[in-house]
Amino acid sequence: xxxxxxxxxxxxxxxxxxxxxxxxxxxxxxxxxxxxxxxxxxxxxxxxxxxxxxxxxxxxxxxxxxxxxxxxxxxxxxxxxxxxxxxxxxxxxxxxxxxxxxxxxxxxxxxxxxxxxxxxxxxxxxxxxxxxxxxxxxxxxxxxxxxxxxxxxxxxxxxxxxxxxxxxxxxxxxxxxxxxxxxxxxxxxxxxxxxxxxxxxxxxxxxxxxxxxxxxxxxxxxxxxxxxxxxxxxxxxxxxxxxxxxxxxxxxxxxxxxxxxxxxxxxxxxxxxxxxxxxxxxxxxxxxxxxxxxxxxxxxxxxxxxxxxxxxxxxxxxxxxxxxxxxxxxxxxxxxxxxxxxxxxxxxxxxxxxxxxxxxxxxxxxxxxxxxxxxxxxxxxxxxxxxxxxxxxxx
Numbered sequence: 001x002x003x004x005x006x007x008x009x010x011x012x013x014x015x016x017x018x019x020x021x022x023x024x025x026x027x028x029x030x031x032x033x034x035x036x037x038x039x040x041x042x043x044x045x046x047x048x049x050x051x052x053x054x055x056x057x058x059x060x061x062x063x064x065x066x067x068x069x070x071x072x073x074x075x076x077x078x079x080x081x082x083x084x085x086x087x088x089x090x091x092x093x094x095x096x097x098x099x100x101x102x103x104x105x106x107x108x109x110x111x112x113x114x115x116x117x118x119x120x121x122x123x124x125x126x127x128x129x130x131x132x133x134x135x136x137x138x139x140x141x142x143x144x145x146x147x148x149x150x151x152x153x154x155x156x157x158x159x160x161x162x163x164x165x166x167x168x169x170x171x172x173x174x175x176x177x178x179x180x181x182x183x184x185x186x187x188x189x190x191x192x193x194x195x196x197x198x199x200x201x202x203x204x205x206x207x208x209x210x211x212x213x214x215x216x217x218x219x220x221x222x223x224x225x226x227x228x229x230x231x232x233x234x235x236x237x238x239x240x241x242x243x244x245x246x247x248x249x250x251x252x253x254x255x256x257x258x259x260x261x262x263x264x265x266x267x268x269x270x271x272x273x274x275x276x277x278x279x280x281x282x283x284x285x286x287x288x289x290x291x292x293x294x295x296x297x298x299x300x301x302x303x304x305x306x307x308x309x310x311x312x313x314x315x316x317x318x319x320x321x322x323x324x325x326x327x328x329x330x331x332x333x334x335x336x337x338x339x340x341x342x343x344x345x346x347x348x349x350x351x352x353x354x355x356x357x358x359x360x361x362x363x364x365x366x367x368x369x370x371x372x373x374x375x376x377x378x379x380x381x382x383x384x385x386x387x388x389x390x391x392x393x394x395x
Contacts, residue, residue: 010134013141017132020190022148024183025125028088029149031179032118033156034163034172035095037238037253042169044239046102054356056104056111057235058349063115064122065345068338069212071120081191084124088184091117096177099170122341128191147264154257158250161238213339216325218385220343222280223321225378226314227344228351229287229371233294233310235352237303240294240364248300256307256314263315276324277386281379283317286310288375295368 010017043053075083094114101107133141156176163172233252241249290309297303321340329336351371359367 010132013134013137015132017191018129018141020186021129021132022145024186025129025145026148026152027179027186028121028125028183029152030156030159031092031095031176033153033253034160034176034179035098036160036234037157037249038160038164038169038172039098040235041164041238041242042098043104043107045169046104048104050239050360051357052104053239054235054353054359056108057356058231058352059108059111060115060118061231061345061349061352063112064119065342065349067116067119068122068342068345071122071124071338075120075124080124080128081187083120084128085184085187087117087119087121087124088180088187089117090114091121092177092180092184094177095173095180099173099177119345128187132191147261150257150260150264153260154254157234157253161250212342213329213335215328216336216339217343219321219325219328220340221347222343222378222382223318223340224343224345224347225374226283226287226318228347229291229375230310230314231348232351232355232367232371233291236355236359236364236367237294240297243364244298246297246300246303249303251300252303252307254307255304256311259308259311260315263312276320279316279320280382283313284375284379284382286313288372288379291368291372291375295365295372 040053040057043056044050048056071083091114094110094117097110098107101110129141129145160172160176163175237249237252240246286309290306290313293302293306293309297306325336325340354370355367358370
């Protein structure tokens with residue numbers, strides 16, 4: 001069948017299917033990272049206020065937040081390959097169509113369809129990858145895919161910014177969308193996956209707990225505040241550079257990706273030994289400090305230490321929260337991760353929307369100051385939560 005080619009679990013990690021999955025993940029990440037920093041400048045050039053830019057930039061996260069639980073529910077009951085192809089085609093076409101319009105209402109609709117595609121892709125992609133990796137090397141195989149995506153965070157934003165400065169917005173959007181659509185073709189032609197067991201839709205009741213775990217909500221918010229700052233900065237940093245006269249803001253993404261690669265390959269091996277609390281608390285401090293540096297940045301070199309600090313917090317704290325979610329719900333890992341991603345989507349949407357509003361009223365310095373304050377408040381709340389959990393366990 002079209003979506004269920006003959007499937008055999010591989011015995012070695014570096015098999016053909018895994019190479020294809022790795023290549024697809026890099027193409028997808030490059031395409032998405034090309035769009036993130038340039039969309040705000042494009043909208044601003046069309047006459048949108050910073051508040052409107054924030055709303056439109058966050059719209060994809062809002063849609064993902066609502067669709068993520070649904071995508072997780074469907075992924076366990078339908079063909080993951082078919083859903084992955086649907087997701088990449090939807091996201092790729094949406095981005096290509098950015099190049100064809102200057103209408104804010106139409107771009108608003110395209111942000112919604114883009115978010116729909118990304119919600120399904122984020123849920124299904126790693127599951128698809130797991131079919132191409134031997135069970136004994138699952139962590140290693142997924143880790144290499146993460147490293148490929150890190151490399152894409154250095155290439156994508158810089159490529160997108162270079163294209164709008166030297167070619168056009170249209171070229172940037174078409175190339176980004178084309179890269180994503182290419183992954184759909186590759187998936188259709190070269191990826192095999194096991195058949196999904198048929199689900200008797202009318203035989204079981206559907207409950208809210210099938211979509212979201214109340215137990216994991218605090219953990220999703222612990223991870224979400226990191227996503228809030230990262231998404232907000234990625235969405236507005238090109239406009240920050242343009243407003244403050246800072247050239248080559250892409251150096252932030254390069255420094256961030258290089259440091260993140262070091263963290264994943266080096267420090268990442270020791271994260272589990274440090275423990276949940278000892279990783280998360282420094283993560284809040286590092287991200288808060290990075291936001292203060294960005295608030296004061298007036299030169300290109302000042303973006304480098306901020307990118308490095310965010311990499312160390314992003315590369316340690318977020319994976320630790322995800323690992324803790326899995327440890328808390330080992331029998332419902334998909335539900336745990338889906339809930340974790342919902343928190344990230346929610347906080348990303350809030351960060352971009354509120355950041356745009358604050359920047360519109362008080363400037364970018366106040367926007368970054370707001371983020372720094374939120375990170376330190378999150379640190380305080382996390383300490384209170386940990387103490388309360390400790391008291392409950394003792395009781």
